[in-house]
Amino acid sequence: MKKMIANLASREKRVAVLENGVLRKLEIMPPQKRSTVGNxxxxxxxxxxxxxxxxxxxxxxxxxxxxxxxxxxxxxxxxxxxxxxxxxxxxxxxxxxxxxxxxxxxxxxxxxxxxLIEFSTESLVYIHGIDYVGVSKKFKNDDLQKQWRETALQYKNADEGLIVRTSMENESEAVFLDRLTGLRELYKG
Known part of the structure; x- marks a missing residue:
């Protein structure tokens, strides 16, 4: 069984990964070092x-x-x-x-x-460079899940990946298009 332990309370961040009680990875991030993940x-x-x-x-x-x-x-x-x-x-x-x-x-x-450059909002993830559509499995309504998959397929370009998050479940298609347009512009910017 894998277990992650993180000490984020101090200025120096420490993260350890244990597997069956054995230390597999230890990462220490000094306070002057900033993460560049996502940049x-x-x-x-x-x-x-x-x-x-x-x-x-x-x-x-x-x-x-x-x-x-x-x-x-x-x-x-x-x-x-x-x-x-x-x-x-x-x-x-x-x-x-x-x-x-x-x-x-x-x-x-x-x-x-x-x-594969990725941008996200709370309800939609945009990935440039991959042909993919995913819809959250946490949707409470299977019909809405299928509908959102079809909507994403309809509006995405061949070189785009889209992941529809759970918070999009009860939103309108207009909100989806607005978020998609914003993410595309962010990529082009």
Whole structure:
């Protein structure tokens, strides 16, 4: 059984992960270190690693970030037809990419990055670069859940992923469209 213990009361944050009573991970975040998770950067590919299907990205941090092939929008668009394609088909050294931090750098490892840029509100999540629709399983009404899936499919573009959250269950289609438009503009901004 996994268990997470967090000490967030002091200026130094500590998080431990225990698995069957054994410490598996300990992360200590000094007060001067701020998390960059969720931040978006324009980075430059510094090294392509075909054996790992990954690249290193210089996005302005102390260490280069790590981006796996599965987190690249162009791979996601071709995954259904060619799931075994090498990363070299999607990115090249020197290329600039928009990336988002999904895990801060720790120890000697750089941050983990994604090219699937995500923005969210309390009722809708917008992910650019992936063809996906999800609807919360916590909806109390199955018919509304199906209706929201159909609505999301109707309004999303091919390179967009949408997740309809539980708080959208009793909202109108106009509210959905307003939030979707706002998230699209935020991505373009």
């Amino acid at each position: 978006i950067y324009l980075g430059k590919v510094t090294k392509v690693l075909p054996g790992m299907d990954a690249v290193f990205i210089d996005y302005g941090a102390e260490r280069n970030g790590f981006l796996h092939r599965d987190e690249i929008p162009s791979f996601q668009q071709t995954k259904k037809t060619d799931g075994k394609a090498s990363i070299g088909q999607f990115v090249h050294q020197g290329e600039k990419l928009l990336v988002q931090v999904t895990r801060d750098e720790t120890g000697t490892k750089g941050a983990k990055l994604t090219g």
